[in-house]
Amino acid sequence: MMALRTLVRAGRLLGVVAGGLAVAAWLACRPHTGVARRQRWTQWFLGSLARALPLTIQVHGRCAPGPALWVGNHVSWVDIAVLGSLAPLSFLSKADVRGWPIAGWLAHQAGTLFIRRGAGDGMRTNQQLAERLRAGHSLVIFPEGTTTDGQQLRTFHPRLLACAIDTGTPVQPVAIRYRRDGAPDPLAPFIGDDDxxxxxxRLLAADRAIVEVHLLPPIRSTGLDRGTLAAQAHAAVATVLFGVIATQRDAA
Structure with a gap:
């Protein structure tokens, strides 16, 4: 029965991916399609993807009204499907994701912005993010810069939040927690050398897990420096995940 359940889930997932590829191919033939339309397609696709996974999504709180910079902890690639199902959003991703088979192409067609680590293009990335926010399009960034096992919260890199300050856009802190059988989910984290x-x-073969998404009160960026803004977002997320405020040192 377990093998049959896995096959049924895999078949449903393949159907979602096939539908996404069809829409992405249509968008590829129309390179001038606007960001808003790509975001609506992304929400439809990621919502379908999230529903095809064995997850029960529990949302606490409400999305910030108007454009916002979503800032949260990062546990897995699944975070993207879960958050992307909630609102029209664009994502910032590592440049190597662009080269992933299928997933990289889909991300590109969805309007994902890619950043190269240590490439010295931080200013250019900030300008691209700021342009999206000024145009009224919400963005998601994971300022830890990597995934964790969900039992820790790394430093939020302040430079990634500069675009919110430059545009006067509020920051929407988001805390994501995966639970299985009343305990932290050991299957959800996508870390290390995992492929x-x-x-x-592993996800498709397992029982359903719970994903808690906490949409926390927005933080006004006006008048704040990027270190303070990053620290406030970090503290908000840490309070939900661990029940205490974890401090972080300012990073460049």
Whole structure:
């Protein structure tokens, strides 16, 4: 029965991906399609993807009205499907994701912005993020810069929040927590040398897990420096995840 359940889930997931590829191919033939339309397609696709995974999503709180910079902890690639199902959003991703088979192409067609680590293009990335926010489009960034096992919260890199200050856009802190059988989910984290296919197989073979998404009160960026803004967002997320405020040192 477990093998049959896994096959049924895999078939449903393949159907979602096929539908996403069809829409992405249509968008690829129309390169001048606006960001708003790409975001609506992304929300539809990621919502379908999240529903195809064995997850029960519990949302606490409400999205900030108007454009916002969503800032949260990062546990897995699944975070993208979960958050993307909630609102029209664009994402910031590592440049190497652009080269992933299928997923990288889909991300590109969805309007994802890619950043190269240590490439010295931080100013250019900030300008691109600021342009999206000024145009009224919400963005998601994971300022830890990597995934964790969900039991820790790394430093939020302040430079990634400069675009919110430059545009006067509020920051929407988001805390994501995966639970299985009343305890932290050991299957959800996508860390280390794990590969996408192996991780996906484990998720599809397992029982349903719970994903808690906490949409916390927005933080006004006006008048704040990026270190203070990052620290406030970090503290908000840490309070939900661990019940205490974890401090972070300012980073460049």
């Amino acid at each position: 996408l296919l192996s991780h996906l197989r």
